[in-house]
Amino acid sequence: xxxxxxxxxxxxxxxxxxxxxxxxxxxxxxxxxxxxxxxxxxxxxxxxxxxxxxxxxxxxxxxxxxxxxxxxxxxxxxxxxxxxxxxxxxxxxxxxxxxxxxxxxxxxxx
Amino acid sequence: xxxxxxxxxxxxxxxxxxxxxxxxxxxxxxxxxxxxxxxxxxxxxxxxxxxxxxxxxxxxxxxxxxxxxxxxxxxxxxxxxxxxxxxxxxxxxxxxxxxxxxxxxxxxxxxxxxxxxxxxxxxxxxxxxxxxxxxxxxxxxxxxxxxxxxxxxxxxxxxxxxxxxxxxxxxxxxxxxxxxxxxxxxxxxxxxxxxxxxxxxxxxxxxxxxxxxxxxxxxxxxxxxxxxxxxxxxxxxxxxxxxxxxxxxxxxxxxxxxxxxxxxxxxxxxxxxxxxxxxxxxxxxxxxxxxxxxxxxxxxxxxxxxxxxxxxxxxxxxxxxxxxxxxxxxxxxxxxxxxxxxxxxxxxxxxxxxxxxxxxxxxxxxxxxxxxxxxxxxxxxxxxxxxxxxxxxxxxxxxxxxx
Numbered sequence: 001x002x003x004x005x006x007x008x009x010x011x012x013x014x015x016x017x018x019x020x021x022x023x024x025x026x027x028x029x030x031x032x033x034x035x036x037x038x039x040x041x042x043x044x045x046x047x048x049x050x051x052x053x054x055x056x057x058x059x060x061x062x063x064x065x066x067x068x069x070x071x072x073x074x075x076x077x078x079x080x081x082x083x084x085x086x087x088x089x090x091x092x093x094x095x096x097x098x099x100x101x102x103x104x105x106x107x108x109x110x
Numbered sequence: 111x112x113x114x115x116x117x118x119x120x121x122x123x124x125x126x127x128x129x130x131x132x133x134x135x136x137x138x139x140x141x142x143x144x145x146x147x148x149x150x151x152x153x154x155x156x157x158x159x160x161x162x163x164x165x166x167x168x169x170x171x172x173x174x175x176x177x178x179x180x181x182x183x184x185x186x187x188x189x190x191x192x193x194x195x196x197x198x199x200x201x202x203x204x205x206x207x208x209x210x211x212x213x214x215x216x217x218x219x220x221x222x223x224x225x226x227x228x229x230x231x232x233x234x235x236x237x238x239x240x241x242x243x244x245x246x247x248x249x250x251x252x253x254x255x256x257x258x259x260x261x262x263x264x265x266x267x268x269x270x271x272x273x274x275x276x277x278x279x280x281x282x283x284x285x286x287x288x289x290x291x292x293x294x295x296x297x298x299x300x301x302x303x304x305x306x307x308x309x310x311x312x313x314x315x316x317x318x319x320x321x322x323x324x325x326x327x328x329x330x331x332x333x334x335x336x337x338x339x340x341x342x343x344x345x346x347x348x349x350x351x352x353x354x355x356x357x358x359x360x361x362x363x364x365x366x367x368x369x370x371x372x373x374x375x376x377x378x379x380x381x382x383x384x385x386x387x388x389x390x391x392x393x394x395x396x397x398x399x400x401x402x403x404x405x406x407x408x409x410x411x412x413x414x415x416x417x418x419x420x421x422x423x424x425x426x427x428x429x430x431x432x433x434x435x436x437x438x439x440x441x442x443x444x445x446x447x448x449x450x451x452x453x454x455x456x457x458x459x460x461x462x463x464x465x466x467x468x469x470x471x472x473x474x475x476x477x478x479x480x481x482x483x484x485x486x487x488x489x490x491x492x493x494x495x496x497x498x499x500x501x502x503x504x505x506x507x508x509x510x511x512x513x
Contacts, residue, residue, distance in 0.1 A: 028229045029225075031207075031229075031338060033203075033205050036158035036159070036333050037202060038158070038202055039154075040169065041168035043168075060299060060300065062167060063168040063169040065165065066172075068148070069148055069167070071145075071147070071148075071258065073253075077255055088304070089298070090302045
């Protein structure tokens with residue numbers, strides 16, 4: 001059923017030229033529910049001083065790829081980013097870990 | 111992996127909705143021209159509704175369109191259209207019958223509209239480029255933090271749906287309204303973090319072009335592009351094109367929440383272009399797009415034959431208006447030749463251009479391409495820079511090796 005409806009919709013829309021914007025559609029849009037699965041990432045941060053702090057605090061909101069694709073950034077830039085995550089985006093970071101996280105990030109070699 | 115990471119990651123699956131195994135993960139890699147790196151990205155086919163995409167981030171998804179897709183036509187296929195989410199709590203199961211769009215706030219009648227009710231409104235269709243504010247951020251020099259996109263966080267589609275004006279008219283906007291705020295079904299994964307919301311001025315919201323799209327390129331929106339409804343703001347950066355749009359709130363004062371007041375701000379100078387380290391400028395919310403053009407049939411560093419004309423093909427867009435001209439230069443910008451423009455699908459669409467370089471002598475040549483829009487605004491010769499990596503539109507250069 002849903003396949004046939006999709007085909008109808010495709011035909012209807014494909015035949016709607018820009019010039020026909022104001023004319024009523026011959027057939028109203030039919031909506032079909034969507035259910036998907038999103039992939040997960042099991043990537044963690046490479047070993048190094050502070051890796052445990054980064055793995056424990058930074059993966060709740062985003063996968064590691066967000067960090068590991070960043071260019072070389074200064075300690076000041078990483079400090080600003082970590083502060084933004086904690087204070088604006090409310091990342092549940094253990095305050096005792098913040099220094100170790102900044103140290104790890106600033107030492108990364110892209 | 112550290113032992114202590116295990117319990118945390120066990121929690122993650124619960125926070126992020128369904129966590130599936132990832133077939134199609136290893137679909138190859140791509141090298142992006144990101145100065146200083148890291149420049150290698152996986153290609154992935156693991157995301158629902160998506161073909162081969164450049165994996166910038168798995169969760170929440172950041173998927174970039176491989177650039178060769180833009181050579182195939184002016185409309186970007188849905189399964190190759192880029193993806194960008196702010197927060198990782200993304201509904202993965204949307205019941206089309208139960209879904210409701212609320213319209214509330216400074217209105218005569220609050221509404222709760224089903225998809226079928228929305229589809230009863232007059233149908234509206236427009237071709238428009240959707241471009242991330244930070245498209246090309248990864249190419250900035252000096253580099254800046256954020257999603258490290260090359261040039262593929264943009265796409266062009268034919269959007270079908272209804273005008274926002276018609277929806278607002280049904281609710282009846284009260285006198286004194288100033289802005290309209292939009293929010294989708296996605297949510298932060300932690301308490302008290304700012305839910306993603308964006309606002310437009312009322313006159314803009316009612317201009318008859320801003321719309322709610324339920325289809326792109328003649329098909330339902332892929333979930334990752336905002337099924338079942340997405341705000342479309344032709345000519346404006348994608349940050350305003352709220353996905354999974356579920357709530358429209360008419361405001362009687364300016365929106366002062368984080369995503370308008372603090373995030374997505376640009377220097378209030380022409381082209382948002384400042385010098386690294388510059389301070390003392392005012393900021394405003396990012397808004398209208400600016401012209402861009404790209405060669406799509408020749409890659410940077412390509413080798414072409416000496417002594418024969420070189421065919422050049424690409425795409426351009428005017429930003430917040432149409433394309434007036436596209437010019438090409440084979441001498442680094444000293445002289446320019448107009449390109450032929452392809453079919454006009456509307457002022458907010460990509461537009462194809464084609465041209466031919468004269469026979470070149472052996473050696474290195476810099477091919478440049480420059481779009482001027484119908485408002486007379488031309489791409490700047492030098493790259494744009496600002497600390498957020500927004501609004502890049504400098505003239506692109508393709509180095510050609512002629513032999």
